[in-house]
Amino acid sequence: MKLELERLSKQFKNKIAVEDVSTVLTEGIYGFLGANGAGKTTLIQMICGIVEPTAGEVKLDGKNTISMGEDFRDLLGYLPQEFGYTPGFTAKDFMLYISSIKGLEPRFARKRTEELLRLVNLEDEANHKVRTFSGGMKRRLGIAQALLNDPRILILDEPTAGLDPKERVYFRNLISGMSRDRIIIISTHIVSDIEYISDRILVMKKGRFILDGPAEELVREVDGGGWECAVPRKEWPEFEQEQCIVNAHNRDHVVEARVVSRKMPREGARMVEPTLEDLYLEYFGDEL
Ligand SMILES: Nc1ncnc2c1ncn2[C@@H]1O[C@H](COP(=O)(O)OP(=O)(O)OP(=O)(O)O)[C@@H](O)[C@H]1O
Numbered sequence: 001m002k003l004e005l006e007r008l009s010k011q012f013k014n015k016i017a018v019e020d021v022s023t024v025l026t027e028g029i030y031g032f033l034g035a036n037g038a039g040k041t042t043l044i045q046m047i048c049g050i051v052e053p054t055a056g057e058v059k060l061d062g063k064n065t066i067s068m069g070e071d072f073r074d075l076l077g078y079l080p081q082e083f084g085y086t087p088g089f090t091a092k093d094f095m096l097y098i099s100s101i102k103g104l105e106p107r108f109a110r111k112r113t114e115e116l117l118r119l120v121n122l123e124d125e126a127n128h129k130v131r132t133f134s135g136g137m138k139r140r141l142g143i144a145q146a147l148l149n150d151p152r153i154l155i156l157d158e159p160t161a162g163l164d165p166k167e168r169v170y171f172r173n174l175i176s177g178m179s180r181d182r183i184i185i186i187s188t189h190i191v192s193d194i195e196y197i198s199d200r201i202l203v204m205k206k207g208r209f210i211l212d213g214p215a216e217e218l219v220r221e222v223d224g225g226g227w228e229c230a231v232p233r234k235e236w237p238e239f240e241q242e243q244c245i246v247n248a249h250n251r252d253h254v255v256e257a258r259v260v261s262r263k264m265p266r267e268g269a270r271m272v273e274p275t276l277e278d279l280y281l282e283y284f285g286d287e288l
């Protein structure tokens with residue numbers, strides 16, 4: 001399978017949300033990483049065929065996906081960033097409802113619903129109304145509905161929004177345990193959600209991919225190194241202004257900081273291995 005994004009652009013009135021994005025995706029897990037407004041959702045909606053590109057096209061094995069119509073949609077599983085649940089439905093009813101929209105055979109749909117609710121840990125809540133669900137439970141239900149048709153292309157827009165740390169770990173294991181004969185796209189602004197499970201990470205900024213590669217490779221792009229140092233409280237305001245701070249902890253009289261810098265940020269700083277989080281902050285620190 002080869003999913004090609006060819007020079008995709010989307011302009012809303014005077015706002016360019018996605019600008020001339022091209023890449024080729026084959027079976028594997030891809031993380032679209034970017035800050036708010038980077039263009040992730042718009043790009044995903046163009047891939048799914050919900051938003052029409054201003055320019056460019058999406059192709060699957062050489063065929064334009066819009067002209068493929070139903071044939072493309074049958075291969076697709078999608079979790080939108082904003083998902084409209086029907087609050088009066090139970091989790092099970094909701095799954096069966098989506099199954100019918102997707103045209104799944106009712107007996108198959110019931111079996112699949114049971115399997116998937118178990119997979120996302122909602123089997124005990126199958127007959128509870130969605131209205132009573134927490135944000136994290138709704139998100140898990142959203143992931144389950146995206147899997148109903150056993151999609152070859154699975155696209156999850158911010159699947160971990162609202163999940164607690166335990167649920168995030170569960171989600172990562174769920175995705176990395178899935179069979180590898182699909183294209184999985186996960187968008188997020190949280191580095192740790194995708195750092196260890198993605199085969200490739202595509203970092204988006206202002207509508208473009210600015211970095212693209214496996215996490216290990218991207219980490220080598222960190223300009224300079226990671227540092228740890230302890231800064232006396234009264235020197236902190238100035239230090240904070242000057243440095244790219246990744247992390248800071250208040251201790252008694254000092255602030256312990258993790259910094260990305262080309263040169264030693266201050267006397268006594270210890271050099272540490274850079275991480276993808278460091279790289280991300282180097283690129284987005286100014287926007288956060
Ligand atoms: N329908 C629209 N009309 C006008 N502008 C839009 C529309 N949809 C998105 N935009 C703009 O396009 C840019 C990209 O938005 P998009 O939602 O794709 O970003 P994102 O990376 O998904 O952000 P987030 O992390 O907040 O979900 C933003 O500046 C946004 O304001």
Ligand SMILES: [Mg+2]
Nearest residue numbers: 040041042081
């Ligand atoms: Mg978005």
